[in-house]
Amino acid sequence: MDPRELSALLSSLVSQLLLLLLLLFNSSNSNHRPVSDANLFSIIHYLLSSQEIAASLSFVSVSRKRKRTHCQDSDSGPIGQDVDPELGRRLGGDLLRLGLTRNPDSFKSCFRMKSSTFEWLAGLLEPLLECRDPVGTPLNLSAELRLGIGLFRLATGSSYPEIAQRFGVSESVTRFCAKHLCRVLCTNFRFWVAFPSPEELKSVSLSFEQFTGLPNCCGVIDCTRFNIVNENNGGIESIAAQVVVDSSSRILSIIAGFKGDKGDSRILKSSTLYKDIEEGRLLNSSPVVVNGVAVNQYLVGDGKYPLLPWLMVPFADVFQGSSEGKFNVAHRAMRVSALKTIASLKNWGILNKPMQEEFKAAVAVIGACSILHNVLLMREDDSALCEMVGDYSVDDQSSKYCVEASLEEDSIGKQQASVIRDALAAEVREVHVSSLGGGSV
Numbered sequence: 192m193d194p195r196e197l198s199a200l201l202s203s204l205v206s207q208l209l210l211l212l213l214l215l216f217n218s219s220n221s222n223h224r225p226v227s228d229a230n231l232f233s234i235i236h237y238l239l240s241s242q243e244i245a246a247s248l249s250f251v252s253v254s255r256k257r258k259r260t261h262c263q264d265s266d267s268g269p270i271g272q273d274v275d276p277e278l279g280r281r282l283g284g285d286l287l288r289l290g291l292t293r294n295p296d297s298f299k300s301c302f303r304m305k306s307s308t309f310e311w312l313a314g315l316l317e318p319l320l321e322c323r324d325p326v327g328t329p330l331n332l333s334a335e336l337r338l339g340i341g342l343f344r345l346a347t348g349s350s351y352p353e354i355a356q357r358f359g360v361s362e363s364v365t366r367f368c369a370k371h372l373c374r375v376l377c378t379n380f381r382f383w384v385a386f387p388s389p390e391e392l393k394s395v396s397l398s399f400e401q402f403t404g405l406p407n408c409c410g411v412i413d414c415t416r417f418n419i420v421n422e423n424n425g426g427i428e429s430i431a432a433q434v435v436v437d438s439s440s441r442i443l444s445i446i447a448g449f450k451g452d453k454g455d456s457r458i459l460k461s462s463t464l465y466k467d468i469e470e471g472r473l474l475n476s477s478p479v480v481v482n483g484v485a486v487n488q489y490l491v492g493d494g495k496y497p498l499l500p501w502l503m504v505p506f507a508d509v510f511q512g513s514s515e516g517k518f519n520v521a522h523r524a525m526r527v528s529a530l531k532t533i534a535s536l537k538n539w540g541i542l543n544k545p546m547q548e549e550f551k552a553a554v555a556v557i558g559a560c561s562i563l564h565n566v567l568l569m570r571e572d573d574s575a576l577c578e579m580v581g582d583y584s585v586d587d588q589s590s591k592y593c594v595e596a597s598l599e600e601d602s603i604g605k606q607q608a609s610v611i612r613d614a615l616a617a618e619v620r621e622v623h624v625s626s627l628g629g630g631s632v
Contacts, residue, residue: 302339303346303539303575304567312566313338319375325367332360332368340365341372345560346575348540350547370552373559383562383569386435386444389476392488398438403521404622405491405615407479410435410443412492412502413529414455415536418545419553427545432557433458435490438525440532440576441568447557448550455495474501484614491525498608503615518616534577536560 298306317334324330330337340358343349344365351369355362387395392409399408413436416429429451435444446462459465467473474488489501498504505522506515537543539560546553567575 299574301346302342303563304342305570305572305574308567308570308572308574309335309338309342311570316372316375319379320371323371325363330364330367332364337368338372340368344369345372345539345541345556345563348542348544348546370555373552373555376562377555377558380562381558383565384442384445384558386473387437392474392476395437395443396488399525402438403524404619405518405521405525406481406618407486407488408491408503408525409474409488410437410490411526411529412459412490412496413526413533414458414495415533416451417537417542417553417557418451419550420545420547422549430550430553430557431455431458433462433464434529434532434561435464436529436532438528439568440528440535442532442561442565445558445561448554455492456497459496468501482614482617484610486611486614489611491522493526498605498612500604500608500611502608503612506612506616514613514616514620517619518612521619531577532564534579535564535575538575538577539563 298304298309302309304312313335316338320334320337336358340354340360343354343358344351349357351362351365354369355365358365387409396407396409400406412433414431414433416431418427418429420426421428430447431449431451431453432445432447433449433455434442436442444464446458446464449458449461453461464473474490476488478485478487480486487501489503491503494504494507496502496504503522505519509515509519536557541556542560546556548556564575567573
């Protein structure tokens with residue numbers, strides 16, 4: 192078997208086996224967890240390493256001829272004098288004709304990542320990017336060029352005709368490469384956006400506690416919307432995406448594909464995340480005792496969400512300096528990480544304006560950008576990350592969906608949730624007093 196075909200097959204099998212293993216482990220939680228955390232971690236570590244091995248198998252055959260294509264001259268002009276020779280060798284001249292140089296802004300503007308991240312990603316995805324071509328139309332394109340075309344589409348939001356002209360390929364090839372990249376990421380590398388294990392959640396909650404004083408928080412939940420152009424009438428529609436992030440803005444969960452006219456709380460109630468938490472498959476570790484109250488693991492969200500035992504929302508109509516007011520301050524500080532994540536996702540050009548894509552293809556684009564967001568964090572690459580949250584106000588309670596959330600707060604568990612929130616508010620006040628050396632506030 193050709194090394195590329197073998198590596199692609201192995202990479203795909205490893206991904207599917209990993210997902211199956213995680214599903215089996217989650218289902219075993221209700222059956223005394225027969226698979227130990229240590230053994231599971233070892234297996235997953237091996238499988239993730241196998242992904243790297245699969246990507247490198249394509250280089251086994253010394254005599255293999257890498258697929259290359261010759262780009263037409265682009266508007267960016269001739270190659271600059273500061274081109275990195277090693278980068279030129281790796282990319283075979285394909286992308287250098289676009290004017291890419293050692294200047295980090297060059298790769299950042301085209302691909303929203305550093306050249307080192309691009310090379311790493313190209314090596315990892317190479318067997319999967321090259322293993323499938325359009326039926327009856329083999330492409331003479333390197334993995335780097337295929338990746339470059341797909342990333343350029345995501346990073347800039349340029350139209351297919353514009354990208355085709357810039358890269359010197361046909362529009363159909365451009366469309367194929369962009370969609371295939373999203374398909375590969377969303378199918379084979381979904382584990383880069385996965386809800387943490389109980390052990391991993393300990394470090395997530397500890398991070399939140401260290402800078403706010405609120406214990407046992409396992410993430411921030413928020414909902415955003417991305418626009419698409421309706422194919423039939425040219426009007427603008429929206430797709431809602433629900434995200435859960437940690438304190439570093441890493442995405443722990445993303446669920447996209449809801450119609451954008453649904454409220455945040457309704458989207459939550461319709462999501463698998465809600466069902467998994469309500470049925471005890473997530474956030475099911477032992478509670479911590481706070482001021483005499485058992486506080487289970489929980490998420491925090493804004494006022495468009497209902498107050499639940501596992502979902503803490505801010506108090507309404509608080510007095511400055513009160514326990515409730517200090518809770519809201521800490522709550523607001525935690526929510527900033529979600530706002531940064533949303534701003535970073537919209538920093539991808541394709542998500543920053545109405546997408547000219549079918550609904551399902553647009554959902555795949557959202558998923559691919561979310562995966563790449565976590566990849567950049569993992570690589571400590573800030574090229575597409577946004578520190579500023581713009582005009583998105585963390586105090587905005589005026590959404591038309593707030594009424595919907597307040598109606599759902601009358602559900603069973605509201606009283607328990609209120610007791611938990613009061614205990615957390617008292618804890619924040621005590622932490623604040625302690626930080627002032629016991630002085631009055």
